[in-house]
Amino acid sequence: MQQFIQISPPSHKAPPHGFALLNLGFRPFFLFAAAFAAISMTVWMWKYLHFTLPPLFYVSASQWHAHEMLYGFAFAVIAGFLLTAVKNWTGVATLQGWPLLGLLLCWAGARSLMLFAPEWALIAAGLDMLFNLWLILAVALPIIKVKQWRQLGVLSKVIFLTLGNMAFYAQALGWTASGARAALWVGLLLNISLIMVISRRILPGFIERGVKADVTLKNASWLDNLLMLALVVLLLNLLTVESATTNIILGLAIGMGSSLRLWRWHTAGLWQVPLLWSFYCGLWLINAGFFMFALSAMENSISPIFAIHCWAIGGIGVITLAMMARVSLGHTGRNIHAPPRSVSWIFGLCIAAALCRVFLPLLLPESYRLSVMLAATCWIAAFTWFCIVYWPILSKSRIDGSPG
Template identity: 45%
Template structure:
């Protein structure tokens, strides 16, 4: 993000050919940043779900190396993009295999949806490099749009599993949040149709109609999860607000045919407000739990980081919708707030992550 701020705001030179600097930024945020977080989450979660040890030690280091090599190569632009692409796709193949193996071992096929999303992300990333090479026309656009909404789809799918549990276990009083299996099924069907319409068909009115359906259905879901106790727990209200930000993105997409809203602003409701906030919130929570610490006692810096990121989302989405005359300044403020928020997280949590678990358990 710091490099992107330099390129976009301060016009640092970046040797990019075959794609635009905006596509370079989008690719690294989706297939670099977000997919890395997905990898960490799933390698941890699948072990808990299946009871089978997932990749660790030298194998995990090898997978990390496959991820970090293309990230470093792409920092210098696109001169080595196809070498980067080779390692990038190897990383995603390795990740998919590492998730498939324990699921297959215990035949836990209810996780097939997660595997399908990983495979689609792998294909989407391949499409990016084929598009950048001029082999598939429009491949870059489909890759980036599809990748963004595959990540959002995974958040909706996984959020339904974990957030109600987090709320019930974390508010400090007995509560059973409302969940409807029929509503879950409706959201999955609606989202599948939305993804096809957004990426494959591109009819604005159809996308808007499906976005409206997702806005309504996800609002009903959020209302069922709500309890006043979340506002006393930063690691709960941040998840709730992140889901609300995704809902706000659906609202903006539903209104776009009427109000002609700028597409990049709308997309950042999903990326900054949704993906960014849920990533920061989940990392702040699971780091505590998986290092043997009390998840009810996050560092005092956590609410500060979360507030800064929410403010960053507002400067990236809401403020430009109200006044776009100094649009680059709003973007710069949002970038700066993002950088500070994640820097606060890094300073607060790095000591936990580089030391053994405090309870002496494996991990």
């Protein structure tokens, strides 16, 4: 992981003019994931406002929407990150050129069908499974080649996400009577788990290198292991007995444990660096999601939908934007300490989307529909703006002339 956060020094060479979108995995998948995040939310809002549901008979409209965000948008960001990170971890080249385009087209084909022609879900399922399995091979082979077995923990999460995706399609196609609910909990909590694992590896180093003060941040292995164990138990509980008491205890335990970890990572200088405070805020929104989830398990309390959107918008949405913004700069030879000025607004819009979707309806329940519309507008604006700002960065060759 240390290799992944090392950034090439700025170069004074004239930037090459070649089209480089297929040079490395982060380029097409970050760009298309962000575009899909905006487009899919626009389609969902149109259906939400006009009460037109996708023609899927065996899953609900909200399950269809959740699937596309977790197994469409978020999985694409994971693909871009891992194809790039594994190359740096192992020193072995990952997909590029035509093979990378083939992987992208499998993902894009599945997303297009599920978004605009869900009655063709069988073909979408085939394309999605091809994308998932191809990605697993593309990530696994370099890891196995250099015997970096410690990276198999990250790979295992991709495998479980693939199994969850299969379970969703099995119900969507009418092959099983259930599966979609479990698939969505697997997709949501595995994405959160992956974010927590990766952030534990990289965020302390980002903060130490990104703030002006000389700081050394510490991690406690016992806390990291305890948080992952609690997440596994929470997921198992949701998939089996669904004990409300267990949900309350684990929600509070994970929220407090993760809050302790973030408190230990805090330094005042991070609030001056957009690529740090965005990541940090996203992790706090994940914590808030665990506390709200615990609250939702209590009788006569709030709906779990608020915790789910706190995780999904505030956690997955904000942190993927922060990660994509940083990786795209560092791995194109640009200065991560001088990002485009607009990134603060982009991050702010996504945080505003989380606040509108989660906290506004709690304060003003009579304005629920308005809060959903405001949240969607902020989300669409954030990811559209990211595409506009980062298109030239992701589509042009590295400014230092290096490959990638």
